[in-house]
Amino acid sequence: MPSDDVDVRILRRLRRSTDRFRSALALAAEQVRGMLGPLPDASEVAPDARPLGRFAAGRIDPSAFARLVTRAPRDDAPDQDLLLAAFHTITSLLERGDAAQVVRVDRGADLRDAVGRALTDLGRAFAAARLVAPSTKPAERDPSLLQALPFARWNAAERELAPPLVVHVDGADLQADGLAEFLDGSLLVVLLVREAAPPAALVRLVTPGTYVLQSDAEDDLDAFARHTGPGIAAIVPGECARFVHDPRGGAGLGDRLVLRHLPDAPPRTALGARSARQQAEELLQLAVLAQEPPAALAAAGAHGTSADPIDVLASWLLGRAGLGKLEVDA
Amino acid sequence: MPTHVSAPTGPAEAGHDTGRIPLHGLVELAEHTLEVVSDAGEGAQKCGQGFGALSARMGNGSWTVEIIPAEIQPPPRTPGSASGVRIRIGTREVTNWGDAAGLVIAFNEQVLLSRHRLDALADDAVILLEKRWGESDDPAVLAEWKAALEELSSKPYRIVLVPLEEQTLTVVDNPLHGKNMFALGVLCRIYDRDLDRAREQILRQFKKKSRDVQQANVRLLELGASWAKENLDFQIRVPPGPEKGPMVVMNGNEAVGMGAIASGMELCAMYPITPATSVSHYLGDVFERFGGIVHQAEDEIAAAGVAVGASFAGKVAFTVTSGPGLALKTEFLGLAVMTETPLVVVDVQRGGPSTGLPTKVEQADLLAVLFGQPGDAPKVVLAPATIEECFHCMITARRLAEALRAVVVVLTDANLATGVTPFPRPVPQPDWQATAPDGAPVAQGGKPYQWDPETGLSTRFVPGQPGGMFTATGLCHDEKSAVTYAPHVHQKGCTMRSRKLAALQSTLQPPDVVGPDSGDLLVVGWGSTKGAIEEACERARAEGLSVSSTHLTFLSPLQPGLRAIFERFRRVMTVEINYSDRVGDPFITSENRRMGQLAWLLRAQLLVDVDCWTRVMGEPLRPGQILAGIRAKFGKGADS
């Protein structure tokens, strides 16, 4: 799948994490190549002669040299077939380049499944590494994982190496809470949201160590990219709420969460599987988390349990419009 | 019309050393040498390099070498400001810079004078000289001009005055930005170069400049060519050789840099030193794209230390230096030998001792590399003989360093470093590259110097490998790397480190002999002199002398079978660019005569009475000069 300009642009902003992942793959590929020794290839040069280069041609007897320096492989070394399978898995993932990190969610399809599939696919690199790593006991080598290693089975170190993903999804399919299970290690997910979207879908993902960003500006991804833990960002249409939850902000939630924009009016219609009420709940939750003046919410009846959240939201939004502009990114 | 200042020389004679140029018409030559010289900053180098590249593209062999002024901004119109290029082109591969130039374009008479004084010009050379200085209103300039032409008249040069600047000013306002392209046009006409290719090349060369600049340069090229067509009455054709397949063109330092990349090395630790630095200029530009780093250390010592540390940590690193830097690295090279840390050292040799001749060639460091460390410090020493080998030997060097846990020194020199020649485009292989250590645990009881008693070889432990923890040390140590001064431990360690070289030698093959495999004289060379030596020997054989040559690429260990080869010749003589006493000089006897460096080595190693012929003129050997030396050994003519 060829990458769009936007994918290239966004992955460039996330290059630090991508480099970390691809470097780990490349280093592993070179380690496995070392275990494999010279592979058969189309060249006419004998395998023993190839590592010595052309300067050695006619000057060093390659087989005599090979006899001199070749050592018996370790007893517990993986066999050549496993090494080759691992090598090809790693290098083929590397060759896919950006495409392996771009997910396109078909209209009406499940966001969680699509992201999960991409990670399962990338996980094959870890499966390949486990297959041949010196620390893996021979009995634990499982070639079947080369086909798929779901995120749920990635260990902590693997989750730290996770590459960033760019996900194209319709606003109507933005069931972001389904992604909570992937927000671990250093995985960064950028959602590029098409068309109308729920105003605060990502609010359900705010946890103390997770960077959560809703924005309409790609430039905000630069700060996002510098985060060292898990993170999720959505580039949303202008009418959605805009906020950032940066774990580096401080100990208190108020220090970390900055509300930059709220919609003028509450959502009135369902979007995909999300009812208007659910969308309103998310917006209210954002307001609560952002510690909007409690009085304002109280006046709007937010502490009441029976009121329709849409009404609460509507009157609160109306009220705060009179209070003046939102604080812009302190 | 051009003015003929001096009398024309005789008719052309094809096959002559320098290719004599006829007064009229077209001559076809197998090879020819020309120079472009100007004040520094006037662009002669660009013109000459462009001509060399164009010739290579047209299928000629070519060797381009820079003429470098001693200062960065020397005063203009002085012999010291001569800057430019010598280009030797041929139908066959060109392996050296040749003897004297048969044609020169000079932007003023003073830079021309410097070439004359260095004997760089053939007696019958055609000189295309900028004419404006002879028409100067400044009496001082006129006086200089007259004096220079007077001095030049000692040789029967044919001087043609060229309105370089006058013509250039018809296209551009600033002649500094254009005379060289006009000159290139003149050369294109004289040597019958393909103007379309030349245009293409200029557009490529100026691709970052504006369209106006590109077009102006193309117009100057065309103007030069048409001026030459109307005003010069001779042309020289050096036909291209047979199709050679894809070729690349670069200098030896770029080749070293690319070879380092192709070998999978990831660190070049260096400190600026002429003439080695341009390796790091090249790598500084491109290495990071390949995942590599050029680390400019605080000094030569640290550069070696950083490379040793990186290699200890599992990445084979290299350092690049020249004589004075090599001297400073001495202790670290000993440490790398003692700890058996793989290390590649590229020594781009220059004139010594001390600061010596920083920009000039000398095969100065062979013995320093072999014996520079206190105690016994066996190393592998390779000497590429061509620019192509500068590329390929880096792959071998890296491999040997790692496989033998050894220091591998690559001896190139200023001649290879600055020479530019086309060679077959390498086809890089994954197997050329270093692989990454796999971090596998070390088996119980494994020792960091578990020397194979037969070969002295052992497996390197790299940080990250569980169970392999050890402390490398420059102190005398046993197989566990434990420091001990017990009587037999040092003997054993020295034996094992030395044994590695013998083991490597057992896999080496004898060098080829070029020419008959027995005869009166065998010339033995090493390093960058190969092309000049083989050309000289070929010419000597054509004169009926019984001369063959062999060229050593492994200096440590030496290739096997040398004694057997030497025994087939009545005399054996090294030809080198380093100092030796001359027989017959005051006080010099066969007992006290100090020899060329390879001659010392061969005599000591093989007990053969190896003679030597060496020069330290700060320039590459000229084939004609070697030929004179060979003739003299046969009692024919005087040595140069």
Added chain:
Amino acid sequence: MIDTACSLLGCGIDPHVELPQEDYEGPPPRWCPGCGDHGVLAATQRLLHDERLAPERTVFVSGIGCSSRFPHHIRTYGFHGIHGRALPIATGVKLMRPDLAVFAVMGDGDCTSIGAGHWVHAVRYNLDMVALMLDNNIYGLTKNQTSPTTPQGHPSNTQPRGSWLPALNPLSVTLGITNASFVAQTADWVPGHVYATLQAAFRHPGFAFVRILQRCPKWTPGVFRAPAQQMALTEILVHEDGVVEPEVEQYYKTHVAHDPSDLDHARHLAEESDKVRIGLFYKNAANARYEETRRVPVHTAEDKIRLLEAEFDRHAV
């Protein structure tokens, strides 16, 4: 820290396994009884244990001198190099293997005399490593020669009528170097402080320079006798961001409040005084680290070949 120097092949290994402290101990040292090196070694072994450093991922580099035998007595990877050159070797290790924990151990002659050039530049490179300078004011191994830190007037075998020159102040020098990141001083007669300083140095992301004052029982037993015997002469720099060791602060009552981010005050405190000041003089974790600024993504052999072909295209005729 996970970075581009990590391989997937290491993902299965738990990097923080707790090992018994004996697992960090190499063959016992043969330093003189009473030598300060013993205490530093013990504190270092404890640090490795407490910080759960994997022995195979830790490298101790040293130069030449008594203190440079250090790596032989620690069961990690080690490189006992040449006189004055520990820092270039350590630089090479850390630059190319940022995944390794690197310590450089030097003596005063090693660091401030023959290796002074490397010292200046290692501070400037600011690689993430710990550099220990075990300063006993004398060349011990070669038997009593004056070092740059030998007190003026102190006799030695090379300057028997007393050192001619005023002693070099390594703290002032280090604090004057551009990009200085962590500069601390501790003393062998305050063992708890040695450990706390090592820990702060190890945890600091950058080049952590620690000067450890110690006595050579053979040649300089008297140099720090006064501060070692009179607690009031040892002044403790205290600050919540500094070296924090409550027990030491309790026993040593002479405190100086010093914010380690205050470089001017640090330079002032580093000046010679009749008291010995120990603690963290300066800390700045924001300085760029060389192994980070120079980091480049790893490429496979096939990748490099593709790129090389493009290089050949540029040089094609």
